Amino acid sequence: MAYLENTQKHYHQLTNGLKKVAESLRANPVLFATHPAKKTAEIIDVSETMVIRFCKAIGYAGYGELQKDVQQSLLSLKPPKRNNEHNQVNSFERIMQLDEENIHHASHNIDWKVAEQIVDCLVRSSSTSIVGYYHSFSYAHWFYFLLHHLLDNTSLYRPETDIGFTNKGSDHTVIIFSYYRYALEGIRLAKEAKEKGNKIIIITDSKLSPIAEYGDYVLTIHSAKKSILEKGPITFSVLNALLLHIAQKTGKMDFVNPANTYYIK
Incomplete structure (x- = not known):
């Protein structure tokens, strides 16, 4: 997808x-792909001039050329195949x-x-602290619940009980989940961890989030809307991918199928 590559290439200059x-x-x-420049600008709350300037800044002659590239890229994506695509789907399945x-x-x-x-x-870290405030706490809690079996x-x-970090040095890692609307407490902890020299991993929904500047590693999970219901499945899927790769690196792939731990015999 050329439009994504061009955006990434020029992003830091914008x-x-x-x-x-x-x-x-x-x-x-x-x-x-579906709206003219004026309508797109209105929806994302910028000026039409700003949208056109963006197109030129990432290498396009104008909005029309960018739009054509986006349209072609979306058409080339192959959606997941469905066995029942011709059948009526109930609301839960949809x-x-x-x-x-x-x-x-x-x-x-x-x-x-x-x-x-x-x-x-x-995998290299001596310790890992996982942080999330408000709805981001659910992601932090779930990731911690599984990660502590691996590391x-x-x-x-x-x-409600912790008041900061005590470990100093880059061999200690802090992971902070921070989604819109970005909690001030999470930003404060990121700043504190940075001052202690810790490695900071930020998992967020935008590179423009106010906490991103503190991250040594910033993993941005984009979604079309700010809805918590949309972000949840995407976030958990990404965390699954991280956990499985950690399990592989630590030689704990048995963790993937822990049935023997929970079934009562």
Whole structure:
């Protein structure tokens, strides 16, 4: 997908305003494929001039050329095959199919090189603290619940009792989940961890999130909407991918099928 490659190539040279357009393109390319520049600008709350400037900044002659590239890229994507695509689908199944489509789309926008770096960082780390506030706490709790079976010295930060970090040095890692609306407490902890020299992994929904500047590794999980219900399945799928790679590196693939641990004999 050329539009994603061009956006990534020029991203660090863009102004904050142009980066806002870039993040919208990554999260919701259908918007750019189906609407004229004026309407796209209105939806993402920037000026039409800003949208056109963005197109030129990443190497296109104008909005029309970018739109054509996005349209061709979307048409080339092969959606998951369905055995019952001609049959009527009930509402519960359709919701799961939408989750599947969102995961499929997000998988093409995630920087998997960063994911590999995160896996290596966690495997090497002497300790790992996992942080999440508000709805991000559910991701942090679930990731901790599984990660502590794979890695020693893994802890879940408890906002109601914990007051900060004590470990110093880059051999200690802090993972912070931070999704819109970004909790100020998470940003404060990221700053504190940075001051202690810890390695910081940020899992967020936008490169423009205010916590991203503190991350040594920033894994951005884009979704078309800010809905928690949309982000959840995508996030858990990405975390699954991280956990399975960690299990492979640590030689604990038996963890993938832990039936013997839970079945009562």
